[in-house]
Amino acid sequence: MSSILIIEQVLNGLQFGVMLFLMAAGLTLIFGVMGLINLAHGSLYMVGAFAAAWVAGATGSFLLALVAALAAAAAAGALVEIVVIRRLYKAAHLDQVLATFALILIFSEGTRWVFGSFPLFLDIPDYLSGPVTLPGGIQYPFYRLVLIGIGFAVALGLWWLTAKTRIGIQIRAGENDREMIAALGVDISKLYTLVFALGAALAGLAGALVGAIQSVQVGMGEPVLILAFVVIVIGGIGSIRGAFIGALLVGLTDTLGGVFLPELFKLFMETTTATQTGSALASMAVYILMSIVLIWRPSGLFGARA
Amino acid sequence: MKKLVTSAAVLALLAAPALADTKIGMITTLSGGGAGLGVDVRDGFMLAISQSGRDDIEVVIEDDQRKPDIAVQLADKMIQSEKVDVLTGIIWSNLAMAVVPSVTAQGKFYLSPNAGPSALAGAGCHQNYFNVAWQNDNLHEAAGAYANSAGYGNSFILAPNYPAGTDALTGYKRTFEGDVANEIYTKLGQTDYAAEIAQIRASDADSVFFFLPGGMGISFLKQYADSGIEKPVIGPAFSFDQGILQAVGDAALGVVNTSQWNKDIDNATNAAFVESFQAEYGRLPSLYASQGFDTANLLISAIEAADVSDADAFRDALRAADFDSTRGAFSFGPNHHPVQTIYAREVIKEGDVFTNKIVATALENHADAYAADCKM
Known part of the structure; x- marks a missing residue:
């Protein structure tokens, strides 16, 4: 196993991690600020991807497609918040899970109704496609480097938003004491809609960016959603910083585990058995990581509440 | 009466x-x-x-x-x-x-x-x-047979870790006479193949066989095309059927896949x-x-x-x-x-539509390997 391969896999892990972060950031904001478990977050990811594929197909522009993904997911998020979610803030978590699960079904079948059962086409634009040669002779797809860049830029932007702006202060205040900031004259329901739309827009962006290298199809959001939940549990619910660190940890564990565990087992097992056992264990690696973090810090790495 | x-x-x-x-x-x-x-x-x-x-x-x-x-x-x-x-x-x-x-x-x-x-x-x-x-094994056996006739001697093979995935790699290895550079089981439903593609790049294989049906195949092919690796890819028809070819786009052009049916x-x-x-x-x-x-x-x-x-x-x-x-x-x-009979097909573009064309016969009048165990 050469060092080039290892560096390439670390980059893959980082890229996977930052995309998970885009999903997890919205999820953790919504859970932290409003105390809401939003299972339909994966549907917003799908909405972003479908909007991007549709606009890219109609206009041929990838940038317009990204704008459309952000706008469509944010609009869908705001609409869902106003029509459905708003009634659930005071409800028990089980009711929230039930209602947002219903939203998943509505979004999935609605998308199938509009776009059909077959996957849509969305591709990387020419100016971002193909591999680039990094120092040390590493060939790496340019688009994935761009994804890493976008992920870090969004992380920086979110940090600036929460730490340096008035909205950010309101969001953080809302996390700590929602009655008090309502009493101080902040329009709490508008703030909630805004946070929800922001989270949705990030999910939609992730869906469009990832849709270009994967497949745009109904149900694409749910597998990512599960990992995004793992991320926010590891990072500490409500913490953007936690979501970032958690996402990178999960991304790296998942990627490196998938590559190196089968190799490790091959040292003392027969090839076929080793790859099967190794990959089975690799798919558990993320959850094992989560258990270890939770044993060590029950509220997650950066969680405020126990 | x-x-x-x-x-x-x-x-x-x-x-x-x-x-x-x-x-x-x-x-x-x-x-x-x-x-x-x-x-x-x-x-x-x-x-x-x-x-x-x-x-x-x-x-x-x-x-x-x-x-x-x-x-x-x-x-x-x-x-x-x-x-x-x-x-x-x-x-x-x-x-x-x-x-x-x-x-x-x-x-x-x-x-x-x-x-x-x-x-x-x-x-x-x-x-x-x-x-x-x-x-289940049939189209993969045909892929192995085609790989022999195409002169490939060292394949990198991958499939999802579930029964049909195991059947797939077993089927390919049953007919393929060359070496297996590496054999990888991916997660069922996996959508990102960056890690596997890096391993393919690092390996000394001269061909890649994959069984990744539906959306998994779309993801793999798009990412593989973007990686710039030139090793030829073969697979069963499940990643190249009419329903998903349009979503894969140019990335699938020229890929050989095996099927018992084609429109031509x-x-x-x-x-x-x-x-x-x-x-x-x-x-x-x-x-x-x-x-x-x-x-x-x-x-x-x-x-x-x-x-x-x-x-x-x-x-x-x-x-x-x-x-x-x-x-x-x-x-x-x-x-x-x-x-x-199972054919080898190649992905082509007819006007704006991606579709398949038969280029060779992979296995003629092929029966499956399990028939002998069947006692009715």
Whole structure:
């Protein structure tokens, strides 16, 4: 196993991690600020991807497609918040899970109704496609480097938003004491809609960016959603910083585990058995990581509440 | 006595239309990630039924949502309350394993338009179970045979870590005579293959074989094309069917894949099928649609020859496979799985539409490897 391969896999892990972060950031904001478990977050990811594929197909522009993904997911998020979610803030978590699960079904079948059962086409634009040669002779797809860049830029932007702006202060205040900031004259329901739309827009962006290298199809959001939940549990619910660190940890564990565990087992097992056992264990690696973090810090790495 | 005969005759008259009606239960995947396959099987099947012009065949269609528990419930419902005579439709091997044994044990017929798990082809075969598509390993065996003829000597092989994935790599290795550079089991439903592609780049393989059906294949091919690796790729038709090729786009162009069917197989049935499918549904048929179509025509041929209430005669009629297949010649092996020719196809672009063209014959009149274990 050469060092080039290892560096390439670390980059893959980082890229996977930052995309998970885009999903997890919205999820953790919504859970932290409003105390809401939003299972339909994966549907917003799908909405972003479908909007991007549709606009890219109609206009041929990838940038317009990204704008459309952000706008469509944010609009869908705001609409869902106003029509459905708003009634659930005071409800028990089980009711929230039930209602947002219903939203998943509505979004999935609605998308199938509009776009059909077959996957849509969305591709990387020419100016971002193909591999680039990094120092040390590493060939790496340019688009994935761009994804890493976008992920870090969004992380920086979110940090600036929460730490340096008035909205950010309101969001953080809302996390700590929602009655008090309502009493101080902040329009709490508008703030909630805004946070929800922001989270949705990030999910939609992730869906469009990832849709270009994967497949745009109904149900694409749910597998990512599960990992995004793992991320926010590891990072500490409500913490953007936690979501970032958690996402990178999960991304790296998942990627490196998938590559190196089968190799490790091959040292003392027969090839076929080793790859099967190794990959089975690799798919558990993320959850094992989560258990270890939770044993060590029950509220997650950066969680405020126990 | 005369009275008795008359009433018997009246009864027979009353009963005759009811006897002639054959009720088919179709359980297939019509929602969720794998819906495209079920929709194609259903559309191909219903096209054949409507073309037959028969109004004595009733088809009940239900969606299994790709969930084994739901498929089992639907099968029970169809047998117990709908009283269907024949079941068909299941796409996924894990669902077939959950449904088929209990269906055949209750004396009903099951015709598989897609899934062909090895467990039902070998020791677990049943006289009332017919597979009209293929045994799971077949297309992969053909891919291995094609790799030999293309002169590949060292393959990097990958498939998802589930029974059909294991069948796939086993099938490829059964016929491939070269070395295996590395063998990887990915997660079922995995969408990012960056890690595997990096390993392919680092390996000394001269070819890549992959079995990643549906969305998994789209992701892999797009990412592989973007990685700039030049090693040729081969796979079974499942990642190159008509439904998903448009979503893969240029990344699939020129890739060789193996299939028992293609739209350019030259026979009258196939030409009529491709044309009427397009006219009816406004899209090109996939191999799944052809399997649905063949399944329905096999069924119709059996209904014409025998009544389904006479199970032995009906079974013989099915076994005779006296119908015009879109694949040309069609016959069943001793375990009721097809003995058929499997082709190598290449992905081409016809106008704006991506589709496949046959470039070679991979395996001629190929039977599956499990037939010998089948004792009916």
